[in-house]
Amino acid sequence: MSLVTLIPFNKPSLVGNEIEYLRDAIRRGQLSGDGYYTGKCNARIAAETNGLRALITHSCTAALEMAAMLCDLGPGDEVILPSFTFVSTANAIVLRGAVPVFVDVLANTLNIDPVRVEAAVTARTKAIFAVHYAGFPADMDALAAIAERHGLWLVEDAAQAFGSTYKGRRAGGLADIGAISFHETKNVISGEGGAIIVNRPELVQRAEIIREKGTNRSQFFRGEVDKYTWVDVGSSYLPGELIASYLFAQLEMADEVTARRKALFARYHAAFAPLEAAGRLRRPRWVAGSETNGHMYYLLLRDQSDRDRFIDHMRAQEIGTPFHYVPLHSSPAGKRFGRTSGSVEVTERTWSTLVRLPMFYELGAQIDQVIERALEYFSRVEANRP
Ligand SMILES: Cc1ncc(COP(=O)(O)O)c(C=O)c1O
Incomplete structure (x- = not known):
């Protein structure tokens, strides 16, 4: 068998100014995160998804982990999600000590079945994690109604759905929190990469803190606090400027x-x-x-x-x-x-x-x-x- 596939399943491409922006990022002298290109990516993704605040991450997996923290998931909590999804949707829940409750998908769209979701709700349920399989949006109105009825968080795993629309609205901006992937198999790519879209004002500051190792560093750089310190749980979820510069060129296209x-x-x-x-x-x-x-x-x-x-x-x-x-x-x-x-x-x-x-x-x-x-x-x- 040949080692070279004639037509591979996926192939990453340069589509615009990637090389130029990589050079520029190096010239600017900041390779760590949250520099010039990160800011441009965040603004562009928020605009593209009509999201309240977008923050790029090093993967959709990271964005989902952040979402689980923002939902304050912990031991004893349950989260309803489709069984037909990538491991990261479930891992984010398990990493918080909560229990993923798997339900079936609809035969037409292969997305989570709202009837099965409603039947799976218990007193322990804290959130619904929906997935837009193959870029086709899940039935977000039905899911939002269930979430509202039972006081649950609604999270969108829009890993595959950047640019998809649901009733005229863009995926990523359809729930309390959205997570997007820019992995090289996706439409818009940066090798590994992702973004969290936070659509609830009360979650925005905490999302910044969680992404910056649990510190209020973002507030410090905006001059809102005079020193930065450890204020919450968190990890390092931000990519460096080389990734951001590559991603911005792709986002432009x-x-x-x-x-x-x-x-x-x-x-x-x-x-x-x-x-x-x-x-x-x-x-x-x-x-x-x-x-x-x-x-x-x-x-x-x-x-x-x-x-x-x-x-x-x-x-x-x-x-x-x-x-x-x-x-x-x-x-x-x-x-x-x-x-x-x-x-x-x-x-x-x-x-x-x-x-x-x-x-x-x-x-x-x-x-x-x-x-x-x-x-x-x-x-x-x-x-x-x-
Ligand atoms: C539905 C879904 N969620 C999450 C992920 C994880 O994305 P990433 O590789 O950016 O962490 C993927 C990756 O393909 C996915 O398909």
Whole structure:
């Protein structure tokens, strides 16, 4: 087998002034965090998400950990989240000593099912952590109503959803707290990177403190206190200026990046329509009023063996098409630290049948090869199936 993949699943690209801004950051003489480019990123992300205050972090994982601290999660508390998500959504809860309560996702959007959420609420529930899978927003109005009814925090894991919209509003600005990823697999990237969006005024100052090792350093630099000291729990969640400068160049191009990915998404969607009409596979679904940022294109195949054979077929053509998310409720750590509420049938079916297709800024005309090879699987390979 070749070590070089002809068409990888993901490939990071320079999209604008990254090199120039990296040089400029070095020239400015501050490589630690919260300098010139951090300020520019924070302002831009707040504007893009319509969030109250955005603070860049070194990952979405870090932003979720900060969110868990801002919700004051602790032993005895429960947080409801989808089982079909990345480990970081749950780890943030477990790190505070609280219990993740896994629920199922909806079969159409693959996002957390509000009916299951409501059924999972107990006297110990403190928060709901929703995820926008593949950049499709979760049903935030239904979740906000449940949160309000039961006095819960609502947190948005918008790791994959920077640039997505829900009823005209941007993901990241839809809940009490939002968390975004700028990991190199995402639309807008800085290698590792993320941001927390704080949408409640009473949480803003504490978010700054938690991000700065539990100190009031940010207030000190604004001249609001005459010395800075340890005032709360916290950690080091801020990235340095090299990351921020790279990220700012990408943020400047966010609309262009999103438009390109949406065009690729549309191309895939049209190409697989006949197979869906024939009942051979299922394409992504979304609800009226929500719009993806084109982060990911996935297909749901008939069963696990079909999915695995598809991946093998594509791998033989050197095209990367990975599956996604071993459900957290069935993982060793999920069983140890969390519990499951209700049936998780959709999650189990989804993880065993889902496959993701290559999606990146420079994919361009190579998408035709991906589609051609995929269609070949469904015609030739399938036709020859014993
Ligand atoms: C839903 C979700 N949450 C959190 C993360 C973690 O993001 P990061 O790698 O920036 O920590 C990811 C990463 O892919 C994700 O998909």
